[in-house]
Amino acid sequence: METAARYSETKIKTYGFETKTDLCICEFNLEFEPFKQKDPWLSGTEKGTIPFEMIFLGPSGRISVVAANQHRHAVRRLINAMDSNFDDTKMHVTAPVELLYFYGPHFGDRFGIAENTLNALAQEKIPLIASACSGSSVFLVLPDNYALKAKTVFSILYDVPQTVQPPPFSGLGPSARHRRREGQQ
């Protein structure tokens, strides 16, 4: 039996917003070399990974990596190590940029989340360099000094979970309160 459900809320719920600053976008095309019998990238011989904040690519095949600005040279070195024909001059770097991301319940299954988000930015004249909505998360790449502004806008537009403070002078630490709630005391 199939059941259809309709879910609506006056304010879209999220699990909160995260911002990252002092980032860069490195954009490039990459020609991958075929795997070898004992490929150094798979055997772990080649070490030195770089943490990214966001990755996306479109139909042109151009790869965009958002990472800490301090890692931009490491990104270049990794690409050079992977593609001997890589032309350094063809890597385009935009910096500094900022990132704002958030996720919420069933974001991947509902219409209107992306529209709400993009409209809010447009109304406040906050430029958006790039975005990716995949699964339940929304990632937004913004120019320098715009992430906090966008976060303020979204904090009004979206429902953000509030931290519940314990009652004052309860004399109990968090673990004791938890045990009491669970009926273990």
Added chain:
Amino acid sequence: MVVGTTKVKRLKLSDPMIGVSLHHASPITGVKENVCRVFAENQVNLTFITTRDTHEGNSVFCCLDAGGRSVLANVLKKITTDPAMEHRVFPAVTLLSAFPHQSDLQMMFQLLRALRCSLIPVHAAASSIGALTFVIDTNLAETAVDSLQFVVGTQL
């Protein structure tokens, strides 16, 4: 199996979807907002979307459930009234997600390398908080999984 220092624990395939690629060849504002508005007005959920604005133009790639096929023509008609807007529809695409990515750039490159070396076109890709998602043709989904399993040795 470990790729570099990261272990991919799970691969997941979505149901078949429709992919839509849109590109406006000038840096005007409002392109992505208009695309999202028209889809939302027609109650079409965009399961996957990436946008990129540059001085050369604005690009949007999105995927919608196969159920949205009935309204797609109408939606595209509204979106592509501007002759500068190019579009391409991929009638059957699948989202192939690898969990977790642990923000490991090398792992992302190896997964993409595995797909490209198997001659599987990747129409789009994006990271989320935990996963890397690749948009591939549905008829190549099994081959894509085999090629990623070669790299990560994990099961669906």
